[in-house]
Amino acid sequence: MPKAVRKPAAARAPLLALPLVEKLLSAAMSRGAEFAEVYVERSTTTAVSLDEAKVRSAQVGAVTGVGVRAIRGAQVGYAYSDDLDETALLRTAQTAALIAEGNRDLGPVALSRTPLPTYYQVKQPLAAIDVSRKIELVREADAAARAHDRRVKQVMAGYADQTREILVANTLGRLAEDRQDLCRLGVSCVAFGKGGERRTGFYGGGGRVDFRFFEDFSPAQVGREAARQAVATLGAVPAPAGPQTVVLAPGWSGILLHEAVGHGLEADFIRKGTSLFVGKLGEKVASELVTVIDDGTVAGGRGSLNVDDEGNPGERKVLIEKGVLKGYLYDHLNAKLTGQRSTGSGRRQSFRHAPMPRMTNTYLAPGDQTPEEILGGVRKGLYCRQFGGGQVDISNGNFVFEISEAYLIEEGEITRPVKGAMLIGVGPEALKNVSAVGSDASLDPGLGTCGKDGQSVPVGVGLPTVRIDDVTVGGTGA
Amino acid sequence: MEAQVASRKARKEQDAGLLGICEQLVALAKKAGASDSEAYAERTRESSVKVREGNVEELQQATSKGVGLRVFTAGRLGFAYGTDFSREGLRQLAQSAVSLAKGAAKDQFNELPRGSQLGRGPEGAFDPAIEDIDPAWKLRAAHAAEQAAAQVDRRVRKFDGTGAGDFLARSAIASSRGASAESRASYAYLYCSPVAEADGQLQTASWSDTRRRLAELQAPEEIGRIAAQRAARMLGARKVKTQKAAIIFEPQQAAGFLAGLSGAVNGDLVYKKSSFLAKLLGKRIATEQVTLVDDATLEGGLATRPFDGEGVVSQRTVVIDRGVLRNFLYDTYTARKAGARSTGNAARGWSSLPHIGTSNFVLDRGTVSPEEIVRQTQRGFLVTAMLGSGANVVTGEYSRGANGLWIEDGQIGHAVQEVTVSGSLLDMLQAIDAVGNDLDLRSSTAAPTMRIAEAVISGS
Numbered sequence: 001m002p003k004a005v006r007k008p009a010a011a012r013a014p015l016l017a018l019p020l021v022e023k024l025l026s027a028a029m030s031r032g033a034e035f036a037e038v039y040v041e042r043s044t045t046t047a048v049s050l051d052e053a054k055v056r057s058a059q060v061g062a063v064t065g066v067g068v069r070a071i072r073g074a075q076v077g078y079a080y081s082d083d084l085d086e087t088a089l090l091r092t093a094q095t096a097a098l099i100a101e102g103n104r105d106l107g108p109v110a111l112s113r114t115p116l117p118t119y120y121q122v123k124q125p126l127a128a129i130d131v132s133r134k135i136e137l138v139r140e141a142d143a144a145a146r147a148h149d150r151r152v153k154q155v156m157a158g159y160a161d162q163t164r165e166i167l168v169a170n171t172l173g174r175l176a177e178d179r180q181d182l183c184r185l186g187v188s189c190v191a192f193g194k195g196g197e198r199r200t201g202f203y204g205g206g207g208r209v210d211f212r213f214f215e216d217f218s219p220a221q222v223g224r225e226a227a228r229q230a231v232a233t234l235g236a237v238p239a240p241a242g243p244q245t246v247v248l249a250p251g252w253s254g255i256l257l258h259e260a261v262g263h264g265l266e267a268d269f270i271r272k273g274t275s276l277f278v279g280k281l282g283e284k285v286a287s288e289l290v291t292v293i294d295d296g297t298v299a300g301g302r303g304s305l306n307v308d309d310e311g312n313p314g315e316r317k318v319l320i321e322k323g324v325l326k327g328y329l330y331d332h333l334n335a336k337l338t339g340q341r342s343t344g345s346g347r348r349q350s351f352r353h354a355p356m357p358r359m360t361n362t363y364l365a366p367g368d369q370t371p372e373e374i375l376g377g378v379r380k381g382l383y384c385r386q387f388g389g390g391q392v393d394i395s396n397g398n399f400v401f402e403i404s405e406a407y408l409i410e411e412g413e414i415t416r417p418v419k420g421a422m423l424i425g426v427g428p429e430a431l432k433n434v435s436a437v438g439s440d441a442s443l444d445p446g447l448g449t450c451g452k453d454g455q456s457v458p459v460g461v462g463l464p465t466v467r468i469d470d471v472t473v474g475g476t477g478a
Numbered sequence: 479m480e481a482q483v484a485s486r487k488a489r490k491e492q493d494a495g496l497l498g499i500c501e502q503l504v505a506l507a508k509k510a511g512a513s514d515s516e517a518y519a520e521r522t523r524e525s526s527v528k529v530r531e532g533n534v535e536e537l538q539q540a541t542s543k544g545v546g547l548r549v550f551t552a553g554r555l556g557f558a559y560g561t562d563f564s565r566e567g568l569r570q571l572a573q574s575a576v577s578l579a580k581g582a583a584k585d586q587f588n589e590l591p592r593g594s595q596l597g598r599g600p601e602g603a604f605d606p607a608i609e610d611i612d613p614a615w616k617l618r619a620a621h622a623a624e625q626a627a628a629q630v631d632r633r634v635r636k637f638d639g640t641g642a643g644d645f646l647a648r649s650a651i652a653s654s655r656g657a658s659a660e661s662r663a664s665y666a667y668l669y670c671s672p673v674a675e676a677d678g679q680l681q682t683a684s685w686s687d688t689r690r691r692l693a694e695l696q697a698p699e700e701i702g703r704i705a706a707q708r709a710a711r712m713l714g715a716r717k718v719k720t721q722k723a724a725i726i727f728e729p730q731q732a733a734g735f736l737a738g739l740s741g742a743v744n745g746d747l748v749y750k751k752s753s754f755l756a757k758l759l760g761k762r763i764a765t766e767q768v769t770l771v772d773d774a775t776l777e778g779g780l781a782t783r784p785f786d787g788e789g790v791v792s793q794r795t796v797v798i799d800r801g802v803l804r805n806f807l808y809d810t811y812t813a814r815k816a817g818a819r820s821t822g823n824a825a826r827g828w829s830s831l832p833h834i835g836t837s838n839f840v841l842d843r844g845t846v847s848p849e850e851i852v853r854q855t856q857r858g859f860l861v862t863a864m865l866g867s868g869a870n871v872v873t874g875e876y877s878r879g880a881n882g883l884w885i886e887d888g889q890i891g892h893a894v895q896e897v898t899v900s901g902s903l904l905d906m907l908q909a910i911d912a913v914g915n916d917l918d919l920r921s922s923t924a925a926p927t928m929r930i931a932e933a934v935i936s937g938s
Contacts, residue, residue, distance in 0.1 A: 052750070054583035059557035060574050061829055063544070074533065080540045082561040095539050135581045154750050190752050190872055198752065200872050241900065241936035242720035272530070273636050274673045276680055352542065391865045391879070395673050395682035396715065398896050400866040400879035420875040422866060424898050424936070472717070474877045474898025474936040 014177065015040040015167040016066065018111060020086060024068055025109050025171050027093035032102035033070035033077070035336075036171045038093075039309065040066050041351040043164040044127040050138040050157040053146070058131050065351035068096040074337055075099050078354040111175040116313060119297050119304045120208030122181040127163035129211045134159050137219045141187045144223030151234065152227045154190040157219075159183070161206075168311035176311035182208055182302065182458055184446060187223050191230035199236070199419070201229030202386075202404065205445025207460075209300045217445070229386055229405050232417060239406060239421035239475025245381035246423065247374055247409065247467050250442035252387050254461030257292050257362050258450065259392040259399040260427040261285070265319055265327075266345075266357040266452075267334035269394050276397040276427065277325065285325045286431030289367055292320040294329060296344055296360035302446040303360035303459040310346035310355050317343050319362075320431075331357040349455040359450065363462030367437025371465040374436045376412040382421065382473055383407045383414050397427040400474075422474040430468060438465030496521055497660050499563055500652035503547050506572035508654060512549035512556075512579070514590050515572075516653035518787065519545035520828045525613070526643030529620040535639065537613075544828035549575045553584040559829045587814040591790045592655040595810070595820060599775045599792030601661065602782035603690035608644050608664040611692065616642035619698040623670045626702030631674065631710040638671040638682060640702070657789035665780070666692045670702045674709035681715065681893075683708035683863070687920060688780060708862065711883065715893035717937040718884060724858030725899055725930040726851060726885070729916060731861045732925035736770065736841060738869030738876070739903065740923070743797050744834045745808040745823075747871065749816045754874030754903060755803060763803045764907035767844055770798040772807055774822055774837035781837040781922035787826035792837070795821045809834050841925035844913030848927040851912045853888040859935055860885055861899065874903045880935075894937075901933040909933070 014021075021038050028036035042064040049056045066089055067080040077099025081092040138157035145155045161183035169175045186204030193199065203225040205217055248256065261277070269275035277285065286292075296305040296314025305314035310332045318326050330338075331346030334357055347358040375383065383406060390401030403421040407414045443462035450459040500517035507515035521543040528536040546559035549572075556579030558571050624640040645665040652658050669686030685705035687696040727735055747753040755763065774792035776782050785791055788810050796804050808816065809824035809832050825835025852860065865879030877900040884891045914927030 048581070054585060055581065056583070056585070057555045057557055057831060058578040058581045059559070059831070060578060061546075061559040063559075063561050063829075065561065074530075074535060076536045078536065078538045080542075082542055082544070092540070099534070099537050131578060131581050154752050190750075192751070196757070198754070198872050198874075200870070241898075241934055243938060269638075272638060272673075274638050274680065274682060352540065354536070354538070389867055391867075393682065393863075393865060393881075395680035396712070396881075396895055398865060398879060398881065400898070402866060402877070419873065420870075420877050420900060422877045422879070422898055422900075424865075424879045424896055426896055472896065472898070472936055472938070474879070474900050476877075476900045476902070476934045 015042055015165055021169045022109050022111065024089055024093040025169065026106045027090050028068050028070040028096050029104055029106040029171060031097045032100040032104045033072045033097060035071040037069045037310065038066065038169050039351055040167040041164065043162055045160065045162045046127060046131060046134060047158065047160040048131065048134050048138055050142050053142060055135055055138065058135065066092065067351040068093045069354055070096040070099050071333060072100040076333065076354060080351050109171055110173050111169050112173055114174055114176045114311060116176065116178065116306045119306055119314060120300050122208060122210050125163040125179065126161035126181045126183050126211060137185055137214055141185065141219035141223035144220035145187055145189050145227040148224050148227035149191065149231045151191045151193060151231055152189050153192050155187065157187045159185045166309065168309065170311060174311045176307045178307045180208065185214065185219060185222055187226040189226045189230040191234055193234035197234060199230045199233040201226040203229065204447055207300045207302045207446040208304055233405055233419060236417040236419035238477035239418040239473060240477045241473060241475040243470050243472050245378050245467065245469050246471050246473065247378060247381060247383045247465065248463060249385045250438065250440050250464050252444040252447065252461065253384065254363050254444060254463040255387055255390045255401050256463060257364055258359060258459065258461050259390040259401055260425065260430050261292060261320065262294065262359045262362045263392050264394045264397065264427055265329055267328045267330045268357055270328050271334050271338055275394045280325050283325055284323050285428045286320055286323045287434040288323045289437045290320055290323050290431050290434050291318065291365035292362065293318055293365060294359050294362045298361045298443065298460060301361040301443065301460045302448060305344065305360055308344045308346045309348045310342065312342045312344040312346065314360060315344040329357045329359065331355055347457045349457060353455050356453065358452065358457055359459050361443065361460030361462065363443060364437065364464060366439050366441035366464045369436050369438050371438050371440055374438055374465050374467050375409065378409045378467065379411055381409040383409050398424065399427060400424045420475055424472045424474055430471060433469045433471065434466055435469050436467035440464045496648060497650040497652060497658065499545055500650050503545065503568055503572060504652050504654055506569055507547060507549050507576060510572045510576040512551055512576050514654045515547060515549040516590055516651065516657065517545055517547045518649065518651045518826060518828055520647060520649045523646045524643065526641055527616045527620055528639050528641040529624055530637050530639055534617065546828040547571055547575045548831060549579055550588050551576060551579040553586060553588050554579040554582045555588050556582065557831050587811055589810065589814060590653050590655040591788050591810045591820060595791065596657050596789050597791035598659065598784040600782065601784050602663050604662045605664045605691040607692040608666050609646060611644050611666065619668055622698040623668060623702035626699040627670050627672045627706035630703055630706035633676045633713060634672045634674045634706045634710055636673040636675060638673060640670040642668045651789045653789065659785055659789055661784050664690055666695055668695055668698055668701050670705040672706050672709045674713050676713045679713060681709050681712035683712060690780060712881060712893045715881065715895035717896045718894055718935060719938055720936050722932050722934055724855050725933045726855060726858055726860045727928045728860065728862050729918065729926055731864055732841065732928040733921055733923045734864055736839060736925055737923045740836045740839055742871035743806045745806045745812045745816055745818065746834055748806045749812060752872050754871060758803050761803055762801050763904065764798055764801045765910045766801045767913045768798050768801050768907065768910055769842040771796050772823065772836050772839050776838040778919055779838035779922065780919065786822040787824040787832045790820050790822045790824060793822045807834055807836065836923060839923040841913065843915050843917035843926045845915055846912055848914045848916050851914055851927055851929050852885055852890060855885050855888060855929065858885040859894060860890065869903060876901050876903050876906060897935050897937040899933055899935055906930050906933060
């Protein structure tokens with residue numbers, strides 16, 4: 001029987017009636033603020049989890065709310081509400097307005113829609129995909145991980161997606177709406193070796209992509225890779241401690257850039273003078289081989305944005321070009337206060353949070369060496385293949401990131417696995433020690449979440465194979 | 479004053495509805511076909527101020543609510559949450575949870591707590607003074623902290639921010655197995671994050687305090703002064719050589735070490751043999767000086783509560799008793815699976831399923847002062863701040879970035895940065911050779927100063 005053809009949906013009603021949005025903007029300005037913004041968010045989150053070969057749970061959450069911000073000079077008033085009736089919302093706008101003191105009749109705000117590019121074409125909202133198909137993903141991943149090796153005894157698989165619709169309107173007349181779908185499949189394994197040894201593996205991916213993404217990026221492949229990591233590191237020896245040459249495998253290793261330079265280039269730290277990159281524009285802060293880009297326009301990227309959470313379009317920004325610092329990451333407030341323009345970097349976790357400058361997808365431009373050439377040139381060092389999380393102190397520039405799968409390099413060859421390694425350094429120093437950059441540029445598969453001031457946002461990172469000299473490796477071996 | 483009384487009354491009326499919302503949901507879930515169900519709701523109010531260089535930088539205020547519904551249909555688990563408390567919103571939530579359960583596996587251990595497991599332990603503190611806190615008080619406190627910080631040292635001139643805030647929470651739980659309870663909590667906090675600068679080096683530090691009672695909050699001037707001293711003393715920090723030496727964790731860093739360790743006593747990881755402590759129950763795993771408890775009934779504790787996220791009565795659980803591993807932590811599901819009893823450690827919010835988490839996770843105080851511990855250290859590293867997550871409780875390895883101060887012959891010397899501290903968690907526990915008398919419940923995971931006789935420091 002032929003399926004009914006669905007008529008193309010008429011232009012959808014905005015998340016909140018525009019006359020009410022305008023009323024809220026006026027209320028937020030009523031005490032003399034210079035700028036006001038209304039942010040409306042409706043999100044549906046679906047998650048399934050599997051543990052010990054059983055689908056443990058399936059869950060769905062629906063959250064709607066409005067955040068109102070009023071700005072005067074460097075002062076911000078912020079209030080939010082998950083109650084959508086007009087009285088509650090007006091009270092919210094009046095609370096935000098309290099940042100300013102005085103009276104002001106704003107008059108009407110003429111909102112005009114910002115035409116937006118599309119970097120993520122998710123045709124069917126992920127929230128509308130039947131949960132049974134999501135459950136199928138974790139089942140397949142689990143089966144593949146277990147089948148990979150008998151020593152893989154614990155497997156946890158999780159799939160989560162979010163369909164988030166936003167509307168941003170401000171007193172500059174900007175009105176932007178976007179639907180931002182995001183999904184992620186992740187598998188973690190524990191392999192058991194001799195004498196009670198346990199090693200872990202983790203792999204996964206996703207992005208702002210159609211559910212069909214998992215036809216190519218198959219759950220079986222995800223499960224096998226997680227299992228491979230856990231098994232490959234059985235019998236690992238303690239990581240050698242102290243300074244050495246490291247070679248980073250492509251992809252998720254881009255967390256190096258995220259921590260070593262990215263955060264320090266966020267304009268709030270720059271304006272306050274608390275980042276070690278203050279006043280260094282035009283200066284050499286990295287090796288000539290290093291060109292760093294923050295790019296909100298990557299197709300389907302986990303950190304990609306048609307529009308940021310302040311209504312500005314996502315952009316591709318060159319932060320460091322051939323070692324020279326070229327720019328910072330600006331949100332509306334910090335751009336305004338320092339006479340710059342927003343780079344579409346204003347992001348927030350939800351309507352419960354005020355926006356701040358954040359990264360999107362941060363990656364290193366490729367060089368011209370093959371990974372084999374790079375490895376072959378190292379007499380003694382550490383090859384870092386998979387990575388855990390990282391963190392940075394933006395004032396002294398100290399950063400760390402954890403290496404979950406690493407091997408010794410001896411005479412240009414990858415030899416024994418090592419355990420418990422982590423890298424520590426100071427951002428600019430580490431980037432000055434980059435001595436080879438591969439041609440194999442690659443983004444991470446879509447795993448990263450970045451935390452700042454208690455707010456989490458999805459991000460992407462990327463790196464080709466890279467050699468860095470004289471990096472301190474934390475470990476316990478000799 | 480009148481306005482305050484009125485708003486208080488309005489809040490009371492709203493709050494009275496919170497348990498009612500949960501009970502409605504349980505009834506709706508039954509109608510939708512659930513064999514058992516449990517609803518958990520929260521309503522919170524938060525308010526904060528932030529100042530910087532003498533100016534107000536941010537004022538935030540909001541109330542927020544949400545409810546989560548856990549259902550079992552024939553042993554299958556479904557969960558749905560939302561913020562829509564309308565009758566229609568609740569009905570949809572119930573239907574959605576029940577229909578989701580169909581996709582989950584049948585699991586004989588899926589059951590709600592009942593009977594004598596449910597109940598109330600001691601209430602955590604709720605301070606009306608925090609409920610009625612004057613916004614002007616927060617601004618004054620933040621300004622005072624910043625001003626005090628700016629007077630400590632000429633090299634402390636920049637600030638990331640200084641702020642104050644309060645947080646009120648009311649939660650309610652109802653279930654088809656007889657849970658029906660409400661509880662409330664209040665918190666006030668104050669923090670200061672200055673940046674010290676000299677010779678092209680920037681060093682930031684932060685000091686904060688959070689309490690359930692307003693009167694117990696550390697004085698703003700003290701918070702500012704300590705924060706600035708901590709930033710200034712890090713100036714000139716440099717790497718040290720790779721070596722083995724004693725590690726002294728300041729109280730906050732010792733608490734961080736315990737927080738990392740807490741996963742190792744999580745009953746779920748233990749059951750799956752995925753904790754390095756899984757097979758060591760009843761064994762000596764640490765020195766005699768180590769007694770570690772999880773205590774949701776602790777007077778003055780930030781995580782003190784009458785019942786856990788499933789309505790199970792709060793209790794005190796000795797995890798390590800004078801070096802011997804005595805107990806793991808459980809929620810109802812894992813306890814049933816492992817043949818143990820719930821220790822009242824179900825942690826949750828309205829948007830998450832219950833899972834095992836610590837309450838007040840506290841290392842008992844010792845008898846030595848922190849100054850004495852430093853004096854008795856020939857060569858060591860006093861760790862004052864850390865980077866990264868550190869402990870891997872599956873493999874039992876520990877490695878974490880560290881900043882701090884070098885100790886030589888019992889004296890504090892130069893500042894240290896860009897090094898890591900690494901070791902095996904079991905070796906580190908068995909090398910704890912001094913525990914300070916300076917326990918202060920500034921966070922729900924808390925510890926006094928603690929020394930590890932030897933670990934690896936990776937540097938130059």
